[in-house]
Amino acid sequence: MARxxxxxxxxxxxxxxxxxTGSLHGYGIVLHIQRASDALLNVEEGxxxxxxxxxxxxxxxxxxxxxxxxxxxxxxxxxxAVGRKQLEEAEKSFEQLVKGVRAIFRYA
Amino acid sequence: xxxxxxxxxxxxxxxxxxxxxxxxxxxxxxxxxxxxxAGMSSGEARRDALHRxxxxxxxxEQVTAADASLGLENLGFDIRYGLRQLRRSxxxxxxxxxxxxxxxxxxxxxxxxxxxxxxxxxxxxxAERLVQIVQKPQGYNSQSYPDYLDYRARNTTFSDMxxxxxxxxxxxxxxxxxxxxxxxVSGNYFDMLGVQPQVGRLFHAKDExxxxxxxxxxxxxxxxxxxxxxxxxxxxxxxxxxxHPFTIIGVAPKSFHGTELLFWPxxxxxxxxxxxxxxxxxxxxxxxxxxxxxGALKPGVTPQQAVDDLNSVAHRLAxxxxxxxxxxxxxxxxxxxxxxxxxxxxxPFLTGIMVLAFLVLAAACVNLASIFxxxxxxxxxxxxxxxxxxxxxxxxxxxxxxxAVLVSMAAGVVGTFFAAALLxxxxxxxxxxxxxxxxxxxxxxxxxxxxxxxxVVSGVLPGLxxxxxxxxxxxxQAMKSGAPIAGLSRRLTLRDLLLGVQIAxxxxxxxxxxxxxxxxxxxxxxxxxxVPQGAVLAEADMHMAGYSDSSALPVQRRMIEAAxxxxxxxxxxxxxxxxxxxxxxxxxxxxxxxxxxxxxNSVMFAHYYSISPGYLQAAxxxxxxxxxxxxxxxxxxxxVALVNQTFARRMFGNSPAVGRHFLQGDLIEVIGVFExxxxxxxxxxxxxxxxxxxxxxxxxxxxxxVRSPLPEAEVAAALNHVLASVDSSLxxxxxxWSDELALALFPARVATAALGxxxxxxxxxxxxxxxxxxxxxVSKRLKEFGIRVALGSRRTQLMRAALVRPLLLxxxxxxxxxxxxxxxxxxxxxxxxxxxxxxxxxxxxxxxxMMLVGMVATWIPARRALAVDPAQLLRxx
Numbered sequence: 001m002a003r004x005x006x007x008x009x010x011x012x013x014x015x016x017x018x019x020x021t022g023s024l025h026g027y028g029i030v031l032h033i034q035r036a037s038d039a040l041l042n043v044e045e046g047x048x049x050x051x052x053x054x055x056x057x058x059x060x061x062x063x064x065x066x067x068x069x070x071x072x073x074x075x076x077x078x079x080x081a082v083g084r085k086q087l088e089e090a091e092k093s094f095e096q097l098v099k100g101v102r103a104i105f106r107y108a
Numbered sequence: 109x110x111x112x113x114x115x116x117x118x119x120x121x122x123x124x125x126x127x128x129x130x131x132x133x134x135x136x137x138x139x140x141x142x143x144x145x146a147g148m149s150s151g152e153a154r155r156d157a158l159h160r161x162x163x164x165x166x167x168x169e170q171v172t173a174a175d176a177s178l179g180l181e182n183l184g185f186d187i188r189y190g191l192r193q194l195r196r197s198x199x200x201x202x203x204x205x206x207x208x209x210x211x212x213x214x215x216x217x218x219x220x221x222x223x224x225x226x227x228x229x230x231x232x233x234x235a236e237r238l239v240q241i242v243q244k245p246q247g248y249n250s251q252s253y254p255d256y257l258d259y260r261a262r263n264t265t266f267s268d269m270x271x272x273x274x275x276x277x278x279x280x281x282x283x284x285x286x287x288x289x290x291x292x293v294s295g296n297y298f299d300m301l302g303v304q305p306q307v308g309r310l311f312h313a314k315d316e317x318x319x320x321x322x323x324x325x326x327x328x329x330x331x332x333x334x335x336x337x338x339x340x341x342x343x344x345x346x347x348x349x350x351x352h353p354f355t356i357i358g359v360a361p362k363s364f365h366g367t368e369l370l371f372w373p374x375x376x377x378x379x380x381x382x383x384x385x386x387x388x389x390x391x392x393x394x395x396x397x398x399x400x401x402x403g404a405l406k407p408g409v410t411p412q413q414a415v416d417d418l419n420s421v422a423h424r425l426a427x428x429x430x431x432x433x434x435x436x437x438x439x440x441x442x443x444x445x446x447x448x449x450x451x452x453x454x455x456p457f458l459t460g461i462m463v464l465a466f467l468v469l470a471a472a473c474v475n476l477a478s479i480f481x482x483x484x485x486x487x488x489x490x491x492x493x494x495x496x497x498x499x500x501x502x503x504x505x506x507x508x509x510x511x512a513v514l515v516s517m518a519a520g521v522v523g524t525f526f527a528a529a530l531l532x533x534x535x536x537x538x539x540x541x542x543x544x545x546x547x548x549x550x551x552x553x554x555x556x557x558x559x560x561x562x563x564v565v566s567g568v569l570p571g572l573x574x575x576x577x578x579x580x581x582x583x584x585q586a587m588k589s590g591a592p593i594a595g596l597s598r599r600l601t602l603r604d605l606l607l608g609v610q611i612a613x614x615x616x617x618x619x620x621x622x623x624x625x626x627x628x629x630x631x632x633x634x635x636x637x638x639v640p641q642g643a644v645l646a647e648a649d650m651h652m653a654g655y656s657d658s659s660a661l662p663v664q665r666r667m668i669e670a671a672x673x674x675x676x677x678x679x680x681x682x683x684x685x686x687x688x689x690x691x692x693x694x695x696x697x698x699x700x701x702x703x704x705x706x707x708x709n710s711v712m713f714a715h716y717y718s719i720s721p722g723y724l725q726a727a728x729x730x731x732x733x734x735x736x737x738x739x740x741x742x743x744x745x746x747x748v749a750l751v752n753q754t755f756a757r758r759m760f761g762n763s764p765a766v767g768r769h770f771l772q773g774d775l776i777e778v779i780g781v782f783e784x785x786x787x788x789x790x791x792x793x794x795x796x797x798x799x800x801x802x803x804x805x806x807x808x809x810x811x812x813x814v815r816s817p818l819p820e821a822e823v824a825a826a827l828n829h830v831l832a833s834v835d836s837s838l839x840x841x842x843x844x845w846s847d848e849l850a851l852a853l854f855p856a857r858v859a860t861a862a863l864g865x866x867x868x869x870x871x872x873x874x875x876x877x878x879x880x881x882x883x884x885x886v887s888k889r890l891k892e893f894g895i896r897v898a899l900g901s902r903r904t905q906l907m908r909a910a911l912v913r914p915l916l917l918x919x920x921x922x923x924x925x926x927x928x929x930x931x932x933x934x935x936x937x938x939x940x941x942x943x944x945x946x947x948x949x950x951x952x953x954x955x956x957x958m959m960l961v962g963m964v965a966t967w968i969p970a971r972r973a974l975a976v977d978p979a980q981l982l983r984x985x
Contacts, residue, residue: 026131027138045139046162049132050170057174072138075131 010043010051011060012094015087018061018079025074026052052077060086128171132164186510193511197483204479205519207876210869211472212523212563213530218465218862219558220531222458224369224549230444231363233302234404239411240444241269241401241418244437249446251401253379254394255425255433256294259401262421265414266403270297272367273399277385278652278839279374280348281335285652285839288331288374289544291366292382292399295322298360300404301367307332308343308358311378319391322378323354329362331374349377351654352384367402369444372544387651387808394432398693402443411440434706457859464617464866469566471613471870474606475877477570480512482884509571516567524559604913607877608921614867614874614961615925616932619954621867623933624860626950637687637752637785639728640845643815644823645686646671646831650808653838657806663835664802664810665739668720670830676818681723684807687787687797688849692717697798698771699759705771712758714751714796715787716772718807723799724750724782726813734766734780742803750780755796772798790853813845820844871961878965882914886969893976903974910973911966918965922958929954 017032018024024032029052030045055061060083066076079087136157143153161167194201229235241259242249251259253271260269271294278285291297295313303310306329315322325347327336336342346353354377365372379399383389390396405414418438425433445454484491491504531549646667650660664682671680685692696710721737723729732753741748749770756765756778765778784794812831816823824842831840850857886893893906930946 025134025138027135030135044162045135045160046132046164046167047170049128049135049167050174053128053171054174068138070141072134073130074134074138 009094010047011055012087012090013041013043014048014051014055015060015079015083015090018077019084019087023076023078025068025076027074029077055083058086059083125168125172128168129164132161132167132171136161136164186507187514189507190511190514194514200479200483201515201518203876203880204476204515205522207472207475207479207873208516208519208563208567209522209526210873211469211566212520212559213526214468214866214869215462215465215562216524216527216555216559217530217534218458218462220527220549220555221534221547222462223552223555224547225445225454226442226458227554228552230367230369232367237267237405237407238301238443239403239405239414239440240442241403242439242441244439248397250397250399252394252397252432253391253399255436256399256401258425259403259418259421259438262424263403263414263417265406265409265417267406268296268300269401269403270294270300271379271399271401272297273379273382274368274371274373275382275385276649276652277349277377278351278649280351280837285348285837287652287839287841289371290385291373291376292379292385293376294379297376298326300402301364303360303364305358306361307340308356310358310360316378316380318380319389320381320384323352323381323384324378325349325354325356326376327356327359328365328373328375329359330365330372332359335374350385350387350649350652352381354381367400367443368446370545370547371446372546374544385651387656394429403440415440431704431706434708461862461866464620464863467613467617468866468869468873469562471610471873471877473566473570474610475873475880476515476567478606478877479880480508480570482880484508485888509568512568512571513564515571516563519567520559520563523563524556527559604917607881607914608917608924610877611874611918611921611958611961612925612928614870615922615954615958616928617863617867617870617925618957619926619929619950620932621860621863622950622953622957623929623947624863626947627860634790635783635785636790637729637783637787638845640849642817642820643726643728643813643845644820644827644842645845645848646812646814646824646827646840646842647686648810648812648838648840650810650838653835655808657808660808660810661803661806664720667810667812667831667834668722670834671812671814671827674814674816674823674826674830677814677816677823679722679725679815680812681726682720682802682810682812683723683727684718684802684809684811686811686813686845686848687715687717687785688790689811692787695772697755697759697796700769700771700775702771705773711770712755712796714755714798716798716800718802718805719750719799720802723813726815728815729785730783732781732783733764734778736780737799737801739803741801745804747774747776747804748779748801749776750782750799751778752782752797753784754794755798756781758796871957874961875965878914878918878962879969881917882911882966882969883972885913886910886973890972890976893973897976898979906973906976907970911970914966915962918958918962922955925958926951926954 013033014029017029017036020036021028021032026048027045030043030048033041033043052061052063056063056077059080061077062080063075063077065073068074139157139160140150140153143156144150148156158164230238232238240249241251243251250273251271256269256271260266263269273292275290275292277288277290279288280286295311295316298310299312305326308326310326311322311324315324327342332338332342342356343358344355346355348354360376366376377385380391382391390398403414405411415438422433422436422438426436494504495501535546535548537547650657650663655663668680668682671677692715694713694715696705696707697712697714698705698710702709719737721739721741724731724736731750734750737748737750749772751759751765759765759770760768765781767778769775769777782799785797786792787795787797812827814823814827824844828840828842831838889910893901893910896906896909897903
């Protein structure tokens with residue numbers, strides 16, 4: 001349960017990032033999450049890739065090789081239609097989780 | 109898209125690994141660039157980047173695992189792992205594959221033949237609507253030409269009908285005449301079948317303008333290539349058929365060889381010209397039944413409607429021609445197998461063989477199941493380890509399942525390969541030198557589909573047997589003791605049962621093939637009404653040299669006299685068609701005083717032959733009463749006949765027949781009685797037959813029978829010489845009478861060969877099955893044996909311990925199979941003359957075979973058990 005939730009939240013962050021930025025490589029995703037969360041969320045960079053590949057196998061995102069602004073080859077990821085739907089669901093269940101946790105905090 | 113990539117990923121693992129590497133490297137390098145831009149030294153930048161990233165190698169592995177998590181990659185792992193496992197135990201893999209390949213191959217061969225003969229329609233357009241119109245009684249395959257014309261004109265349910273008849277003719281190419289096989293067909297034959305010429309043209313209904321009006325020849329592709337070297341200029345040339353000029357007008361396509369599946373004719377001629385070939389005219393003879401009639405059903409008409417329609421026509425014909433069409437009735441059968449002649453027995457026989465082939469496959473499956481089970485037991489420890497380190501049972505099952513599929517695929521390929529080779533050889537095979545019979549078996553998609561289906565089902569089912577074992581495995585226990593999963597308990601295991609069934613099957617097949625072998629052997633020595641050994645035949649059709657039936661007689665006499673002068677010849681005579689040969693026919697006979705000779709008044713149908721004086725001695729047919737013919741029994745004298753015992757009994761009861769009369773056209777006096785024989789097939793019941801004197805019943809068909817104690821080849825050479833001196837333009841075929849009988853023995857030969865092969869395969873499977881089991885039981889108990897030897901046990905005791913179980917199984921299985929075989933051979937009696945299981949030789953043979961199977965199969969394991977060296981064994985552990 002717990003593991004699924006942590007993994008679920010990483011998926012959520014990645015999906016959300018891609019939905020906001022359109023198309024991004026792994027390093028870019030890391031930077032975006034750091035920047036957008038005001039460095040509150042620090043993703044362990046290596047662990048991002050198994051997640052990316054798993055989501056790609058599930059058909060949520062797709063990838064292609066392209067050049068960065070500095071002329072370096074990198075793999076860019078993009079949200080698919082399935083991924084968009086998955087993002088909506090993940091957001092919804094995250095809201096539920098947050099609500100639930102808040103409710104417990106307020107108790108006592 | 110992603111599915112495609114997953115599949116392509118399977119086969120490009122190194123490439124995939126490189127891609128992941130590149131992706132991860134680009135990430136680290138980008139971080140380093142940023143770090144350097146933020147003012148770090150390059151060393152610092154690198155350390156920081158790696159620190160943030162974690163271990164790239166382990167990340168790479170995790171990414172690979174993520175890519176693999178969706179099954180297909182797993183399947184690839186399973187397949188690679190399975191192949192590795194099979195390669196690691198080649199003995200197991202080879203045994204399993206060969207076992208299954210045998211079963212699959214045998215089934216494919218039989219199914220291929222079944223498919224070619226019974227399932228596939230004739231190779232012509234609209235074949236599914238084609239039927240052959242025969243008469244109601246079994247074996248009455250043909251119609252008279254006038255009846256055919258009436259059926260064709262008066263029916264309302266057929267879009268068209270065509271007639272054909274197989275005959276022989278002599279074609280003169282250059283100086284010599286050559287015996288050829290041809291079809292006489294109605295003018296609309298090719299058009300009804302939708303056949304188009306490959307060269308020249310075919311003939312049509314509009315070419316016919318009455319008797320002998322269309323001397324035309326359409327060549328078959330084979331004959332055109334063999335005799336005319338595929339020369340297109342041969343079209344338009346004239347050749348002589350039986351000394352009458354015919355014009356070659358075209359060549360039939362390669363794919364068309366007439367409307368008989370097994371028969372490959374040399375050419376086709378219009379039926380209206382049959383008189384020039386046959387020497388007599390049957391076109392206007394309503395009593396002459398010899399033409400085969402094919403009909404194409406109108407669309408939407410059911411066979412039953414067609415039969416009703418034809419029968420109403422037949423009913424009217426019976427009223428119009430009571431003498432000939434009195435008993436006319438119609439029945440529809442599948443065309444292509446010589447009417448009921450082959451179509452009758454072929455179906456039950458091939459179905460029976462198919463069942464046997466299936467039993468062989470079942471035996472192979474059983475074998476495979478026990479091999480798989482033994483293997484799973486052997487791998488108990490490995491499986492237990494895998495279970496305990498977290499593999500799911502489902503995962504292990506899937507692994508074993510993959511192995512089973514791999515084995516079955518390999519076996520399917522091997523089996524199909526052998527079957528295809530065998531079928532190709534069968535298609536090239538021409539069983540009779542002078543009879544254009546070929547069994548063309550083309551393996552079509554249906555055959556290959558069956559191959560795939562059979563191999564997958566028969567490989568996968570046995571592969572699932574170990575599932576039960578795995579489900580019950582307790583990892584801890586299996587690892588602790590290292591004991592096999594299914595222990596060698598005292599109770600009867602599934603494997604024992606399977607092996608027992610398999611041995612029973614083997615014993616059944618061995619018994620069945622021995623029964624038929626013995627039947628064959630005996631039928632070669634059974635009384636058939638003549639003695640083929642020591643007799644040489646010279647067969648000719650006098651029409652081929654331009655003689656008519658009556659003008660042939662003096663020449664036939666000269667031939668007999670010439671043959672009698674050959675030194676060492678003891679007797680010479682002629683008969684128009686040899687009994688058990690390809691010709692001969694029967695006719696109704698009537699009691700003296702019958703007012704109207706119509707078939708419903710007849711006593712019986714009797715085979716009839718024209719013989720010369722001296723034939724009885726030459727054929728060694730015993731005359732039981734009365735006298736033989738002499739040359740004075742000619743057209744000037746009252747008609748006489750010799751009849752066989754069955755004829756005499758059915759016509760005259762138990763009173764003496766000699767001197768009595770019967771009706772067959774004219775009043776005929778019986779002057780002698782000869783022994784019963786076989787006339788159409790070796791398995792027929794006692795059949796009535798009569799001989800007429802050649803001088804009263806002229807025949808152009810001639811078989812000169814020459815008896816001599818000298819070697820047959822020597823007699824044949826001399827005969828060839830003297831007959832050529834009588835008329836050099838007459839084409840002869842010379843051979844020993846025993847060879848001629850090949851045709852009559854053919855069905856029994858085929859049956860025996862098929863059963864023999866099945867029996868052999870079954871025996872092979874039984875050997876591997878018993879061997880596998882005893883070898884396995886010995887290898888599992890080697891340690892125990894070592895201890896027992898060390899403690900002073902005698903070797904014989906060890907042997908008993910090791911082999912008592914397989915041998916018990918062998919014994920009980922054999923007994924069961926033998927009993928089944930005895931029951932089953934009752935069925936064989938229909939096919940093979942004198943097939944009986946109540947024959948000590950058969951029983952002894954079957955028992956000895958099974959004992960041999962047991963000895964061969966247990967020999968090596970027994971040696972291994974005896975050679976056990978306790979010191980070495982105990983050290984090993």
